[in-house]
Amino acid sequence: MSMVMPGTAKPRRRYQTAGRRLGAQATRDSILQAARFLFAERGFAGTTIEAIAAQAEVAPQTVYAAFGSKAAIAKEFRFLLxxxxxxxxxxxxxxxxxxxxxxxxxxxxxxxxxxxxxxxxxxxxxxxxxxxxxxxxxxxxxxxxxxxxxxxxxxxxxxxxxxxxxxxxxxxxxxxxxxxxxxxxxxxxxxxxxxxxxxxxxxxxxxxxxxx
Amino acid sequence: MSMVMPGTAKPRRRYQTAGRRLGAQATRDSILQAARFLFAERGFAGTTIEAIAAQAEVAPQTVYAAFGSKAAIAKEFRFLLxxxxxxxxxxxxxxxxxxxxxxxxxxxxxxxxxxxxxxxxxxxxxxxxxxxxxxxxxxxxxxxxxxxxxxxxxxxxxxxxxxxxxxxxxxxxxxxxxxxxxxxxxxxxxxxxxxxxxxxxxxxxxxxxxxx
Missing domain, CATH: 1.10.357.10 (Tetracycline Repressor, domain 2)
Structure with missing residues (x-):
């Protein structure tokens, strides 16, 4: 693939933040990993926010609060990668x-x-x-x-x-x-x-x- | 792409058959072209046999009689190409x-x-x-x-x-x-x-x- 993705300063800094924000990032990451698994398995269209929440073992409201939408989760993959x-x-x-x-x-x-x-x-x-x-x-x-x-x-x-x-x-x-x-x-x-x-x-x- | 697809003798021969079978092949080809257009536009899953029939200006029964299923239509693309x-x-x-x-x-x-x-x-x-x-x-x-x-x-x-x-x-x-x-x-x-x-x-x- 041989690529670089610009603008990584922000997501990186999150890891270095202690306490509450680290917990929030950990939650976001586990939501992202759950979505990644399900998107690969069922496709983007075939995956619901509810399924992502169940896979990540959080409430659907947590997913909505963290990302807002399924498309927003997919957009975050750029930085996760x-x-x-x-x-x-x-x-x-x-x-x-x-x-x-x-x-x-x-x-x-x-x-x-x-x-x-x-x-x-x-x-x-x-x-x-x-x-x-x-x-x-x-x-x-x-x-x-x-x-x-x-x-x-x-x-x-x-x-x-x-x-x-x-x-x-x-x-x-x-x-x-x-x-x-x-x-x-x-x-x-x-x-x-x-x-x-x-x-x-x-x-x-x-x-x-x-x-x- | 650089490809060859073996086993073309059969579809080719159809073109050389006169009368009724030629008409049947013409119908099949117009169904295939309609399906090709719709699959590209809406995807395979998003396309119904009914939509293919409407696009090809034939009855849905004609599509079923000619191919049997949506997957069978897609399989025919190999030979159409x-x-x-x-x-x-x-x-x-x-x-x-x-x-x-x-x-x-x-x-x-x-x-x-x-x-x-x-x-x-x-x-x-x-x-x-x-x-x-x-x-x-x-x-x-x-x-x-x-x-x-x-x-x-x-x-x-x-x-x-x-x-x-x-x-x-x-x-x-x-x-x-x-x-x-x-x-x-x-x-x-x-x-x-x-x-x-x-x-x-x-x-x-x-x-x-x-x-x-």
């Missing part, structure tokens, strides 16, 4: 890496990690017909694509990009080849190990965007 | 082409054509949660992947495959890189022209699977 995977940190590390080939290996590693850990969430976002979820999904895709464009800027500074390659096209290629859709085709369907996938993505990205 | 795009013919032409690089260009062309013409059908298959549709989708994917494996056999006969590449992996790569998911990411999302996509897929496949 970041906190779990520590994507911003891994992404900054990748950007700061001086060796271009190693940068692409780190991209492949981030992508593999996200596919393994969060494939379920991307799946139900992609499968949903809800306009509200489509809007959140668009934001997630935009953030991923934007992260790859940042990497392309670094590669251009080092003058290692294939000379005939447009920078926007390079970003799209990095983004598409390390995507969850490729993971589904190669790991889930074709039976590759995640290790094999990660190595193939790294090698392919080098061949596709770096000057020989 | 083949008839429209003449995929088996294009695929055989690609297999028979002696030049390996040109073979991969033809793969890219077939993939682009299918993405442009039939993306809507693959989309609602992928988005559906119906087990019956999932089974048909699996068959379609298997047929695509199997077609790519046939191509890999031709490339191996010519001894032009990258020496370190496992033939099964090569087939998976050909299949994944020319897929509708890549088309969505590069054309629909990133704004590439279909021409640009086709050229990029052809060049990338050459780099990824052919020996230097």
């Amino acid at each position: 970041e906190r779990e995977a520590d994507i911003p940190h891994r992404f900054q590390e990748m950007l700061a890496e001086p060796d271009p080939a190693r940068q692409l290996e780190l991209v492949a590693g981030i992508g593999r990690y996200i596919c393994e850990q969060h494939g379920d969430v991307y799946e139900f976002f992609a499968a949903s017909r809800e306009p509200e979820l489509a809007a959140v999904r668009k934001e997630m895709l935009d953030a991923q694509r934007w992260g790859m464009r940042m990497l392309v800027d670094r590669l251009m500074e080092k003058d290692v990009l294939r000379p005939e390659l447009d920078p926007e096209d390079a970003a799209s290629i990095l983004w598409a080849v390390s995507s969850i859709e490729m993971y589904r085709k190669l790991v889930t369907y074709s039976g590759w190990t995640p290790d094999h996938f990660e190595r193939w993505v790294a090698a392919s990205l080098k061949g596709l965007v770096l000057a020989a | 083949e008839r429209e795009a003449d995929i088996p013919h294009r695929f055989q032409e690609m297999l028979a082409e002696p030049d390996p690089a040109r073979q991969l260009e033809l793969v890219a062309g077939i993939g682009r054509y299918i993405c442009e013409q039939h993306g809507d059908v693959y989309e609602f298959f992928a988005a559906s949660r119906e087990p019956e549709l999932a089974a048909v989708r699996k068959e379609m994917l298997d047929a695509q992947r199997w077609g790519m494996r046939m191509l890999v056999d031709r490339l191996m006969e010519k001894d032009v495959l990258r020496p370190e590449l496992d033939p099964e992996d090569a087939a998976s790569i050909l299949w994944a890189v020319s897929s509708i998911e890549m088309y969505r990411k590069l054309v629909t999302y990133s704004g590439w022209t279909p021409d640009h996509f086709e050229r990029w897929v052809a060049a990338s496949l050459k780099g990824l699977v052919l020996a230097a």
Whole structure:
């Protein structure tokens, strides 16, 4: 997947707040995990607030008070995923890496990690017909694509990009080849190990965007 | 996408049958087109047999008599797509082409054509949660992947495959890189022209699977 999602400062800070707010965040997190399980199992449309409350072992009113709506819960997944995977940190590390080939290996590693850990969430976002979820999904895709464009800027500074390659096209290629859709085709369907996938993505990205 | 779907002899033959059976096929085709439109618009679950009948301007009984069920209609899409795009013919032409690089260009062309013409059908298959549709989708994917494996056999006969590449992996790569998911990411999302996509897929496949 190889993505970064901007704007993580706020959710992160919540973890560092003691007492009541920590309890509130813990409740929110268990609601989010319950919703994640049910959305993957029954789809977004097939899941009620009541079912989420039952799964999280809280009252439906608690779910309404914490989020307001089912769509608002789904929107929160963006931040939940970041906190779990520590994507911003891994992404900054990748950007700061001086060796271009190693940068692409780190991209492949981030992508593999996200596919393994969060494939379920991307799946139900992609499968949903809800306009509200489509809007959140668009934001997630935009953030991923934007992260790859940042990497392309670094590669251009080092003058290692294939000379005939447009920078926007390079970003799209990095983004598409390390995507969850490729993971589904190669790991889930074709039976590759995640290790094999990660190595193939790294090698392919080098061949596709770096000057020989 | 780069696929072939075996077993087309039967639906093809229907077109060559005169009189009553031709009329029956015309009715079936207009039901299929109506269903295709509605499935894309409302999803499989959101479409009733009655709505399909109204869209096709036939009685619901006619739909039941022709197909029996909504799932049976969806299954027929496999053959409808083949008839429209003449995929088996294009695929055989690609297999028979002696030049390996040109073979991969033809793969890219077939993939682009299918993405442009039939993306809507693959989309609602992928988005559906119906087990019956999932089974048909699996068959379609298997047929695509199997077609790519046939191509890999031709490339191996010519001894032009990258020496370190496992033939099964090569087939998976050909299949994944020319897929509708890549088309969505590069054309629909990133704004590439279909021409640009086709050229990029052809060049990338050459780099990824052919020996230097």
